[in-house]
Amino acid sequence: MEIERPYLLFLGDVPDALAAKTGLGIVDWRRDWCIGQFRLPGCKADAGLAEMAPAEAAAKGARTMIVGAVNAGGVLPDHWADSIVAALDAGMDVASGLHTRLGDHPAIRAAAERNGRQLHDVRHSTMRFATGKGTKREGKRLLTVGTDCSIGKKYTALALERAMREAGFDADFRATGQTGVFISGRGVAIDAVVADFISGAVEWLAPAAAPDHWDLVEGQGSLFHPSFAGVSLGLLHGAQPDAFVVCHEPTRRTMRGVAHPLPTIAEVIELTIACGRLTNPAIRCVGLAINTAALGDGEAQALLAETGAAHGLPAVDPIRTGVAPLVERIAEEFGRPESRR
Amino acid sequence: MEIERPYLLFLGDVPDALAAKTGLGIVDWRRDWCIGQFRLPGCKADAGLAEMAPAEAAAKGARTMIVGAVNAGGVLPDHWADSIVAALDAGMDVASGLHTRLGDHPAIRAAAERNGRQLHDVRHSTMRFATGKGTKREGKRLLTVGTDCSIGKKYTALALERAMREAGFDADFRATGQTGVFISGRGVAIDAVVADFISGAVEWLAPAAAPDHWDLVEGQGSLFHPSFAGVSLGLLHGAQPDAFVVCHEPTRRTMRGVAHPLPTIAEVIELTIACGRLTNPAIRCVGLAINTAALGDGEAQALLAETGAAHGLPAVDPIRTGVAPLVERIAEEFGRPESRR
Numbered sequence: 001m002e003i004e005r006p007y008l009l010f011l012g013d014v015p016d017a018l019a020a021k022t023g024l025g026i027v028d029w030r031r032d033w034c035i036g037q038f039r040l041p042g043c044k045a046d047a048g049l050a051e052m053a054p055a056e057a058a059a060k061g062a063r064t065m066i067v068g069a070v071n072a073g074g075v076l077p078d079h080w081a082d083s084i085v086a087a088l089d090a091g092m093d094v095a096s097g098l099h100t101r102l103g104d105h106p107a108i109r110a111a112a113e114r115n116g117r118q119l120h121d122v123r124h125s126t127m128r129f130a131t132g133k134g135t136k137r138e139g140k141r142l143l144t145v146g147t148d149c150s151i152g153k154k155y156t157a158l159a160l161e162r163a164m165r166e167a168g169f170d171a172d173f174r175a176t177g178q179t180g181v182f183i184s185g186r187g188v189a190i191d192a193v194v195a196d197f198i199s200g201a202v203e204w205l206a207p208a209a210a211p212d213h214w215d216l217v218e219g220q221g222s223l224f225h226p227s228f229a230g231v232s233l234g235l236l237h238g239a240q241p242d243a244f245v246v247c248h249e250p251t252r253r254t255m256r257g258v259a260h261p262l263p264t265i266a267e268v269i270e271l272t273i274a275c276g277r278l279t280n281p282a283i284r285c286v287g288l289a290i291n292t293a294a295l296g297d298g299e300a301q302a303l304l305a306e307t308g309a310a311h312g313l314p315a316v317d318p319i320r321t322g323v324a325p326l327v328e329r330i331a332e333e334f335g336r337p338e339s340r341r
Numbered sequence: 342m343e344i345e346r347p348y349l350l351f352l353g354d355v356p357d358a359l360a361a362k363t364g365l366g367i368v369d370w371r372r373d374w375c376i377g378q379f380r381l382p383g384c385k386a387d388a389g390l391a392e393m394a395p396a397e398a399a400a401k402g403a404r405t406m407i408v409g410a411v412n413a414g415g416v417l418p419d420h421w422a423d424s425i426v427a428a429l430d431a432g433m434d435v436a437s438g439l440h441t442r443l444g445d446h447p448a449i450r451a452a453a454e455r456n457g458r459q460l461h462d463v464r465h466s467t468m469r470f471a472t473g474k475g476t477k478r479e480g481k482r483l484l485t486v487g488t489d490c491s492i493g494k495k496y497t498a499l500a501l502e503r504a505m506r507e508a509g510f511d512a513d514f515r516a517t518g519q520t521g522v523f524i525s526g527r528g529v530a531i532d533a534v535v536a537d538f539i540s541g542a543v544e545w546l547a548p549a550a551a552p553d554h555w556d557l558v559e560g561q562g563s564l565f566h567p568s569f570a571g572v573s574l575g576l577l578h579g580a581q582p583d584a585f586v587v588c589h590e591p592t593r594r595t596m597r598g599v600a601h602p603l604p605t606i607a608e609v610i611e612l613t614i615a616c617g618r619l620t621n622p623a624i625r626c627v628g629l630a631i632n633t634a635a636l637g638d639g640e641a642q643a644l645l646a647e648t649g650a651a652h653g654l655p656a657v658d659p660i661r662t663g664v665a666p667l668v669e670r671i672a673e674e675f676g677r678p679e680s681r682r
Contacts, residue, residue: 131568131569131598132567132568133567133568133598133599133600134567134568134599134600134601135599135600190536191535191536191537192535192536192537193535193536194532194533194534194535194536195531195532195533195534195535195536195539195571195572195575196532196533196568196569196572198536198571198572199567199568199569199570199571200568223574223616224619226473226474226475226540226578226619226620227472227473227474227475227537227540227541228472228537228540229540229574229575229578229616229619230536230539230540230571230572230573230574230575230576230578231536231537231539231571231575232571233564233570233571233574234536234570234571234572235571237567237570237571257472257474258474258475258476259474259475259476260475260619271615271616274612274615275564275570275612278565278567278570278601279567
């Protein structure tokens, strides 16, 4: 799925910022791709962009309106449909992360056909993939894995992309979830792929590349999550990572949506290596990304130092401390970019 | 997916028995569900059933015509479509394991609507599942796992169903692949489910049951297969098996479709326990099912004895020796059926 940019962000009339977290995430990482925001009366989310209706945004060059908010239930309210039709009539494509398919709405489908525009439903995979082959590809790959879902895997991969590029690496974020697809303009919501093609989809997503190129693959779920571990394992095999980072949240007691406790970081490292060596025998852990938002600064720093020492790995909080120690570890283990040698 | 029986088997005009293996598998295990076979001129496969056109089969009580053969490419030839329309016009449902959806063929869709009949595409899941919860359910479950795909997992589960029922157990085969769905009249082709719902689909398939009831869940793929391990892991977590049997073929050198060597039986046991204990801490291996078809009788018996001794487990070839030693091990470890105590 390739989404044309720049974007107009549609935030609807959602009651809070959480309901617009997709749109806000896009602005966090790709502000320069966003021409403006389109909000309906009563909208309580604000991405801090110029307010703009579809016709104006299109005139300024916007190519795609992103539905960057969800209402309760993930369905498509009729008054949002009118806004989407307006975007299509203004000549833009529309991309959505809603559960409802855009094309299932007759007025939206008709408007897309009438204007010859694309509808992108990132939660629904219409692409056909081959089954994974597990053959070693050229280029380097890093996967973010976790002790749970929703624990910072996307954020860590994006922070690594930014920091590695600043350090001179040739590095690309590779999206496997809907917000990530909007942020990279390309990718696949891996949890929406038919089960037989999980690893094959990731082989497509992070293809063979130059030996010094790094793909930074957004992880999903956890090998220890009873709902989603199959997705995580197919993703691990397809990504065949040279390196992985374990993401963790130290105050969380049970995994999301289930009664199971979180695994330990050591358990995640051990099982990721045990399974990952199938497609990359040299797989290794290069660091820990720990969300310390619930802790005070002193406590957080102590926890990072202690956890890093216990595992012999750099431990960072991507938000509080940045990811420089992870980039340094990658440079030490895999070599610095040519320009900085 | 629930398929009404009895069945009429449609074998088309396939050039050999291999192309009709789905139909032949149904007859192997459920001959009493099959009223007859419907073959077109030139068909080289023969299930040994009475020859019967759709109208006659329907008059004798057949409720569903099963497309039990595949032509090259898995698509639906036009001259097969005529036979399917005839079955619908005779008042039967039609179930197919082809890649092509029956309803995508206009004449078939029209005939189904006109007659108010069901079309079952077992390769395509239209059911909605919840995500897996991983909560321990009542009842006992056994999963067949493997060192590769296509290595006897379905056959072993079906042989265990037959032998356990004969031994007085309350036991049901649970199908996770297309042929298995036809054989059990119910089930889900787990590799066709959207990735997020693999374990949830298996929780639906093998639900809570009486404490003495055994669900014998058909395994898929292998935790070590780089194409399909995600499916295998979701299936393991969803099945939360009390017991598992490892299926193996000792002369196979690489896994199907890829260049990777087969894992050892010991590796499969170790990783299955390491991952399976997430949803069933008491998971254990109760035996080995080894396909010795490529060996002579003396060699096969020696291999079974030696492999069993090496792992401290009963080792059988379900076809050559039957599965009685596995049933005996299950009885020893989990108790005999009430009627035989």
